[in-house]
Amino acid sequence: MGVTTEKTPKKEGVKVKLDTKNPFNKGVSYEAFLKNVTKTVTLDDLLKKADLTTDQIKWVKLEIEQFKKNKK
Amino acid sequence: MAVNYSGGTSNQTELERIQQEIYAESYTIRDGIIDIDQNHKNGADVYESSVSVTVSAATTSGVTATGDINMKVNKTGVPLVSFQYEDTFSEKALKGTRFERSMAAGAFNVDSSEFDQKVLIQVAPAIGEQVEGYIWNGSTAAQKVAIAALAPGAAQGSISAGAQALVAASPSNLFNSLTSTILYNTSNSKVVAGAGLGDYIKVPNIVAVTQTTIAQEYGKMYAVAPSKTINHTSEPPKIYAPLGDRQLIKLANNSIGAASNKNFVIEGFGATEKIYFNGIEICFVPLVGFRILSIPSYLKLLMDLTSDVSTLRVGQMSDGASDRYIKNIQTAATWVVGQKYITLYGG
Numbered sequence: 001m002g003v004t005t006e007k008t009p010k011k012e013g014v015k016v017k018l019d020t021k022n023p024f025n026k027g028v029s030y031e032a033f034l035k036n037v038t039k040t041v042t043l044d045d046l047l048k049k050a051d052l053t054t055d056q057i058k059w060v061k062l063e064i065e066q067f068k069k070n071k072k
Numbered sequence: 073m074a075v076n077y078s079g080g081t082s083n084q085t086e087l088e089r090i091q092q093e094i095y096a097e098s099y100t101i102r103d104g105i106i107d108i109d110q111n112h113k114n115g116a117d118v119y120e121s122s123v124s125v126t127v128s129a130a131t132t133s134g135v136t137a138t139g140d141i142n143m144k145v146n147k148t149g150v151p152l153v154s155f156q157y158e159d160t161f162s163e164k165a166l167k168g169t170r171f172e173r174s175m176a177a178g179a180f181n182v183d184s185s186e187f188d189q190k191v192l193i194q195v196a197p198a199i200g201e202q203v204e205g206y207i208w209n210g211s212t213a214a215q216k217v218a219i220a221a222l223a224p225g226a227a228q229g230s231i232s233a234g235a236q237a238l239v240a241a242s243p244s245n246l247f248n249s250l251t252s253t254i255l256y257n258t259s260n261s262k263v264v265a266g267a268g269l270g271d272y273i274k275v276p277n278i279v280a281v282t283q284t285t286i287a288q289e290y291g292k293m294y295a296v297a298p299s300k301t302i303n304h305t306s307e308p309p310k311i312y313a314p315l316g317d318r319q320l321i322k323l324a325n326n327s328i329g330a331a332s333n334k335n336f337v338i339e340g341f342g343a344t345e346k347i348y349f350n351g352i353e354i355c356f357v358p359l360v361g362f363r364i365l366s367i368p369s370y371l372k373l374l375m376d377l378t379s380d381v382s383t384l385r386v387g388q389m390s391d392g393a394s395d396r397y398i399k400n401i402q403t404a405a406t407w408v409v410g411q412k413y414i415t416l417y418g419g
Contacts, residue, residue, distance in 0.1 A: 023225065026228065028226070029223035030224050033225070056226075058277070058279070059276060069237070070236050
């Protein structure tokens with residue numbers, strides 16, 4: 001099951017769920033996206049399901065690799 | 073008759089020319105490839121304005137307050153930083169060398185006019201090269217911390233992990249480079265005013281820029297740039313690229329084989345050479361990893377005087393010392409306006 005972050009727009013006062021399973025969704029950080037990786041759901045699974053192009057997948061994988069390096 | 077001589081030999085001639093180091097030229101200030109604004113001592117207020125309008129059906133009644141015409145103006149204070157290059161020096165170590173010949177008579181006099189003309193003269197271009205680098209690459213320690221603390225992501229409106237790595241690896245300077253300011257600034261003109269991520273457009277799905285990829289990578293930057301920027305004919309945008317891109321572009325343009333395709337237009341030669349990609353002039357500057365597509369005046373260098381870069385004060389030390397001092401002081405800051413129209417490759 002994926003992790004979602006909730007945003008509350010002030011005007012409407014309605015909670016909008018942010019889909020963190022697609023890293024290209026506005027407002028989705030790599031940290032939030034990677035929380036969807038579980039023992040049974042791999043990074044590749046998520047990227048495949050997100051319906052991304054080959055170039056997008058290649059780049060995001062490099063980015064996530066860099067993100068993990070930056071955190072060390 | 074035999075010649076008997078002892079005492080060793082010495083060279084009786086020398087090359088007149090003393091070979092100098094090469095210093096990268098300060099194109100940014102010399103050619104004014106961005107907006108350079110002078111006469112600021114401590115800080116400068118930068119104003120940005122915009123107007124948005126909404127149309128409505130025409131009526132014959134009197135005008136009422138509709139809120140249909142919204143005129144916005146805001147101000148951001150930009151602090152400038154002063155920095156210096158200074159040292160003391162004595163030329164007494166030059167006694168017994170070719171420079172001794174240009175020292176004035178008298179034991180007190182150890183200053184060589186030839187040394188001043190041929191070696192000391194290089195201090196200004198060495199400073200110029202370094203400052204040119206600071207304008208495009210590097211951040212203050214505090215700025216590095218702020219950029220590292222941003223939450224990276226793939227979508228527009230978030231910094232890339234690659235950009236954070238480039239900033240972390242860049243030099244720690246006394247003022248922020250343009251790239252650093254684009255990435256993070258305190259502008260009140262952003263969508264979210266105040267300290268935080270810049271409103272720049274980033275280029276997704278990038279790969280390492282090489283001879284074989286440079287055209288496609290420039291293509292990605294061009295494609296994602298706002299069409300208003302590309303169509304800004306009153307002040308056409310420019311691409312600011314690392315110095316090394318000039319070589320990659322020429323290698324790419326002159327590649328041999330079926331895949332050869334001249335994607336870049338190269339006009340002129342040497343100092344007058346101009347290179348274009350899709351009609352946009354490329355300016356080569358000491359960027360590292362990043363490339364910028366922007367309207368030139370949206371990138372700003374604020375200074376006290378641009379001539380400060382090459383102004384050296386050289387003089388005799390006090391109290392009868394034969395040593396001399398050398399000092400250069402400058403004041404500068406970088407700034408960006410119209411951030412949503414700036415495309416940052418690598419951001």
